[in-house]
Amino acid sequence: MSQFSDAYDRRFYYLRLSVTDVCNFRCTYxxxxxxxxxxxxxxxxxxxxxxxxxxxxxxxxxTEKVRLTGGEPSLRRDFTDIIAAVRENPGIRQIAMTTNGYRMERDVAQWRAAGLTHLNVSVDSLDARQFHAITGQDKFYQVMAGIDAAFAAGFTQVKVNSVLMREHNSHQLATFLAWIRDRPIQLRFIELMETGEGGALFRQQHISGTVIRDQLLQQGWQLRSRSRSDGPAQVFYHPDYLGEVGLIMPYEKDFCASCNRLRVSAVGNLHLCLFGDAGIPLRDLLAADDQLDALQARIATSLGQKKQTHFLHQGNTGITQNLSFIGG
Incomplete structure (x- = not known):
């Protein structure tokens, strides 16, 4: 089977696979x-x-990279087995997960032993009270202990995702930078994206990542080059810092030009874009091992429908009512 590609000659090296849409946090966004x-x-x-x-x-x-997402993927009791199943594929060089971090302290060592290579943890504030207000859970110190446990388990870098919000954290760059000065953390600011249920919050809290980028450039941070299976972040480094800063800015011009990822939802639908209109069912072809060719053919054919860009600028959020639905 040749590489999955679309009508715009974009090649897809990266699968985001949701394993559940259940989450135990209640994040405002x-x-x-x-x-x-x-x-x-x-x-x-x-x-x-x-x-x-x-x-x-x-x-x-x-596909070279698989990211396991949710909801909160670690809510699945067989999550460690899922990691091991993905690892069976020698061509997949990176197995990542995105987590709210509440189970990391307990389980991260066994995830790594099963084959997990990369971790993204959601931390929207370094202030415990604000973290509680954003997530609905008083788990800040538990999540911080989980990050420490990840390093103890042998991860050389942890990525920390922070959804950029005007009133909550857009003014806290100095605090975040102090935190990553001596820690191998890639801090990733993600622009708040409008979803079907989140229009009012978006209008109140959205702020462009260019605000952060301008500050970084003024302070001597430099842009790293991307590799073909990287996500959409613009990553910056500084010689005085062990950590890095990533910016994910879906409203920036040409954001979709470098798209290299496809999504499969927790119920087995292929989504060509996080903000597309509908999923393409794959589940009927997942019942037996002898349907691999038909499965690949359906995915390849479906890529002919992939649009050149999302339509977020026009306020069209597609099927995505909230980010747990497909896995972000």
Missing amino acids: CLPDGYRPQGVNNNSFLSLEEIRRVTRAFAAAG
């Missing part, structure tokens, strides 16, 4: 009212065998 089932129950999420088959199909078509 994602699930402010807590988790509500999307018309499915927990038994209908992709099984371990289905995950094994879908990742095998992507790996055979040149």
Whole structure:
């Protein structure tokens, strides 16, 4: 099977695979009212065998990186087995996860032993009270202990995701930079994105990542070059800092030109864009091992529908009601 590509000659090396849409946090920008089932129950999420088959199909078509997302992926009791199943594919060089971090202190060593290579942890504030206000959970110190545990388990870098919000953290750059001066953390500011349920919050809290970028450049930070399976972050480094800063700015011109990732939801639908209109069902082809060719063919054919760009600038958020639905 040749490399997955679309009509704009973009090649897809990166799969974001949601394993659940359940989350136990209530972040203001994602699930402010807590988790509500999307018309499915927990038994209908992709099984371990289905995950094994879908990742095998992507790996055979040149996928080099798989990110396990949710919801909160560690809520699955078989999460360590999921990591091990993805690791069975020799072509997949990076197995990453995005987590709220609340189970890291307990489980991160076994995740690493199973094959996890990269970690992204969501931390929107370094102030424990503000963290509680944003997430609905008084877990700041537990998450910080989890980051320490990740380093103790052998991870050489941890990525920390912070959703950039005008009133909460856009003015806290100095505090964040002091935190990463002596820690190998890539701090990633993600512009707040409008979702179907989050229009009012977006209008109140959105601020462009260029505000942070301008400050970094004034302070001597420099832009790193990207590799082909990297995510969309612009990554900056500074000789005086052990850490790095990444900026994810989906509203910037040409953001989609370097798109290299596809998404599969927790119920087995292929999503060509986080803000696309509908998912393409794959699950009927995940029931047996002998359907690999048909599965790859459906994915390859579907890529002909991938649009050149998202339509966030026009306020069109597509099917994405909240970011737990497809996994961000």
